[in-house]
Amino acid sequence: MALGLASSAALVLATILGSLCLVALSEDEQLENLRFVRRAQDAPLVSHYNYIIIGGGTAGCPLAATLSEHSRVLLLERGGLPYRNMSNQQHFTDALADTSPASPAQRFISEDGVVNARARVLGGGSCLNAGFYTRASNDYVHAAGWDARLVNSSYRWVERALVFRPDVPPWQAALRDALLEAGVTPDNGFTFDHVTGTKIGGTIFDSSGQRHTAADFLRHARPGGLTVLLYATVSRILFRQQEGAPYPVAYGVVFSDPLGVQHRVYLQDGGKNEVILSAGTLGSPQLLMLSGVGPQAHLEAHGVQVLVDQPMVGQGVADNPMNSVFIPSPVPVALSLVQVVGITRTGSFIEGVSGSEFGIPVSEGVRRLARNFGLFSPQLQTGQLGTLPPKQRTPEALQRAAEAMRRLDRRAFRGGFILEKILGPVSSGHIELRSTDPRANPAVTFNYFQEKEDLDRCVHGIETIERVIQSRAFANFTYANASVESIFTDSANFPVNLLPRHANDSRTPEQYCRDTVMTIWHYHGGCQVGAVVDDDYRVFGVQRLRVIDSSTFKYSPGTNPQATVMMLGRYMGVKIQAERWRK
Known part of the structure; x- marks a missing residue:
C-alpha cells in the first residue's frame, strides 16, 4: 500500500476510489470525500507542480498515482467522475448512448463514415469498454524495446488493483468449445497471456457485475502528492526559448474551466520536471498541433503559430476494424460481455457478447439514439446498420434503420454476437484539426481495409465465425434449420443480420467486410x-x-489494448521516477 494511506483522508480515498464507478453518491457528494479531487473552477488561477499530466484516462491515472509517490503532480481531466450508469455490465451501452454535452463518451464520426466515441471521464476508456483484460504478446514487448521485467511487474501491479477471473456462463463456454472445434487451438484455459489458440481472459468486472476502472489506481497515490482537476480543458502547452537549450522548453499549460475562466499551471523550477500528454489517440496529437508542434502548412492554415514543423504529428492513426454476426438463439441467453477470445494463426481475433438485456431497441430509447445519431445499440449497429455501407450512414438513413429495428419482435434479439477484429491493422490514416477549439473533435481518417492484408484477415475471421456457427459445440444456441447463409440473408426469420444491396448483388466476403x-x-x-x-x-x-x-x-497490443495502456502508465511512471533520482 502506498505511503500515506494510513491517514484518515486516505482511508476515505481507499473506500471510495476503490470502486469509484460503483458508488451511489452524486458527484457533489463524492467530491466532498475526495480531498485532492475538485472541479477546475475551484482551482487557483496560477499554480506550480513537478509534473503536469494532461488526461486522466487509462494511462494517465496509473501514471499520476506512481509519480505522486515522491513528487507533486497535477492531473487535468476534461470530464467528470464516472457516472452510475457505467458501473454495471447490464448498463454497458448507457454511457455510449448518452448524447448530452457532458456525456462521458464524446461521439465522433470518422471521415470513413464509421460512428465512434472517445472517453471524457476520469478513468478514460476503462469506464466505457467491455472490460476484457489481456496482455500484449512477448513479441510485441520485444519490438517496443521495453524492459520485460519491468513490464511484467507493471502488469502485475495493474492486475492486483482491478482485474478478476470471470465466471463463464453457458453461451461463452459454448463459444470457447466451438472455437476449438473450428480449429482455433490449443485450449489455453484461463490466462492473461497473448498466445495463439482459444483462451479465457481477465475482466475488470467483478463477480457481482460491477465495473472497476483506471480511476481505482488513484487510491495508490500519495494524497499530499496529487491534485486532480475535473472539467479542465487544456487549450495549449506553453513553451519558451531557454538559454543554453537547443530546443523550445515546455514550462506549463493553459486550461479553461466550465465557466470559461483561463488558468495557468507552471512547472516548478528544476530541469527534471515535465509536462506529460496522456490525452489519447485523438487528444494528444490535437493538443500538440494546437500548441504549434505539427505539420507547418496545416497549422498555418488554421492560424496556429508554428513552433516546430513536425509533419508526423497526427500520422499513422489506425482503428482495428470490427465485423460481427448476430446469432439468434432458440433459448434465452444470459448476459455476458467479452470473456473468451480465439487468437487465430491468420491474424484475426474472435470474441463474443451475449444476452439482450443491454441495447434492446425499446421504442423511446431507439428514437432517442436515432435522433441524436447515437446508434450504439449492438443490435442496431450489427443489424440494420449493416444494411448501410459506411458512406451511406446519414442521420436520416440511420433513423429509418432504427425505426425498422424498433418494429421487430423482442425474440429477434435473443442470442449473441460473434465478432472478429484483425491484427494490427496495416492500414492507417491521419488526424487533422477542424478548428482551434480544443473541445471540438479533430477530423479522423482511418482508411479501413486500404491494405489487402487487412481485408484477407477479415475474410479469414468471418470464415472462422461461420465454422463456429456450424459446430456441434454451439448447436444449443442456434436454430437447427438455420444455415449460415440464412442467418445473414433470411429477413423473414432472422431479421437482424441483413446485408447491403448492390447493383450487381455482390455478396463476397470482401464486400461483407467493407460494408459492415x-x-x-x-x-x-x-x-x-x-x-x-x-x-x-x-x-x-x-x-x-x-x-x-x-x-x-504503431499496432494495437494483444487482442484488446486496455491492459497494455494501463501497464504503460505504471511502467513509465516507475522509469521517470528512477530518472529523477539518478545522479
Whole structure:
C-alpha cells in the first residue's frame, strides 16, 4: 500500500476510489470525500507542480498515482467522475448512448463514415469498454524495446488493483468449445497471456457485475502528492526559448474551466520536471498541433503559430476494424460481455457478447439514439446498420434503420454476437484539426481495409465465425434449420443480420467486410514512437514534454489494448521516477 494511506483522508480515498464507478453518491457528494479531487473552477488561477499530466484516462491515472509517490503532480481531466450508469455490465451501452454535452463518451464520426466515441471521464476508456483484460504478446514487448521485467511487474501491479477471473456462463463456454472445434487451438484455459489458440481472459468486472476502472489506481497515490482537476480543458502547452537549450522548453499549460475562466499551471523550477500528454489517440496529437508542434502548412492554415514543423504529428492513426454476426438463439441467453477470445494463426481475433438485456431497441430509447445519431445499440449497429455501407450512414438513413429495428419482435434479439477484429491493422490514416477549439473533435481518417492484408484477415475471421456457427459445440444456441447463409440473408426469420444491396448483388466476403465495418474502439497512433516521440516518449524537437498513451502505438497490443495502456502508465511512471533520482 502506498505511503500515506494510513491517514484518515486516505482511508476515505481507499473506500471510495476503490470502486469509484460503483458508488451511489452524486458527484457533489463524492467530491466532498475526495480531498485532492475538485472541479477546475475551484482551482487557483496560477499554480506550480513537478509534473503536469494532461488526461486522466487509462494511462494517465496509473501514471499520476506512481509519480505522486515522491513528487507533486497535477492531473487535468476534461470530464467528470464516472457516472452510475457505467458501473454495471447490464448498463454497458448507457454511457455510449448518452448524447448530452457532458456525456462521458464524446461521439465522433470518422471521415470513413464509421460512428465512434472517445472517453471524457476520469478513468478514460476503462469506464466505457467491455472490460476484457489481456496482455500484449512477448513479441510485441520485444519490438517496443521495453524492459520485460519491468513490464511484467507493471502488469502485475495493474492486475492486483482491478482485474478478476470471470465466471463463464453457458453461451461463452459454448463459444470457447466451438472455437476449438473450428480449429482455433490449443485450449489455453484461463490466462492473461497473448498466445495463439482459444483462451479465457481477465475482466475488470467483478463477480457481482460491477465495473472497476483506471480511476481505482488513484487510491495508490500519495494524497499530499496529487491534485486532480475535473472539467479542465487544456487549450495549449506553453513553451519558451531557454538559454543554453537547443530546443523550445515546455514550462506549463493553459486550461479553461466550465465557466470559461483561463488558468495557468507552471512547472516548478528544476530541469527534471515535465509536462506529460496522456490525452489519447485523438487528444494528444490535437493538443500538440494546437500548441504549434505539427505539420507547418496545416497549422498555418488554421492560424496556429508554428513552433516546430513536425509533419508526423497526427500520422499513422489506425482503428482495428470490427465485423460481427448476430446469432439468434432458440433459448434465452444470459448476459455476458467479452470473456473468451480465439487468437487465430491468420491474424484475426474472435470474441463474443451475449444476452439482450443491454441495447434492446425499446421504442423511446431507439428514437432517442436515432435522433441524436447515437446508434450504439449492438443490435442496431450489427443489424440494420449493416444494411448501410459506411458512406451511406446519414442521420436520416440511420433513423429509418432504427425505426425498422424498433418494429421487430423482442425474440429477434435473443442470442449473441460473434465478432472478429484483425491484427494490427496495416492500414492507417491521419488526424487533422477542424478548428482551434480544443473541445471540438479533430477530423479522423482511418482508411479501413486500404491494405489487402487487412481485408484477407477479415475474410479469414468471418470464415472462422461461420465454422463456429456450424459446430456441434454451439448447436444449443442456434436454430437447427438455420444455415449460415440464412442467418445473414433470411429477413423473414432472422431479421437482424441483413446485408447491403448492390447493383450487381455482390455478396463476397470482401464486400461483407467493407460494408459492415464498425469500430471496436481500439484506435491508436498519431504520436508514434520513432516518428513523434523517442524510445522514452519524449517529443522530438522540444524539451520537458512527453506523450504516454495509445497514440504512441504503431499496432494495437494483444487482442484488446486496455491492459497494455494501463501497464504503460505504471511502467513509465516507475522509469521517470528512477530518472529523477539518478545522479
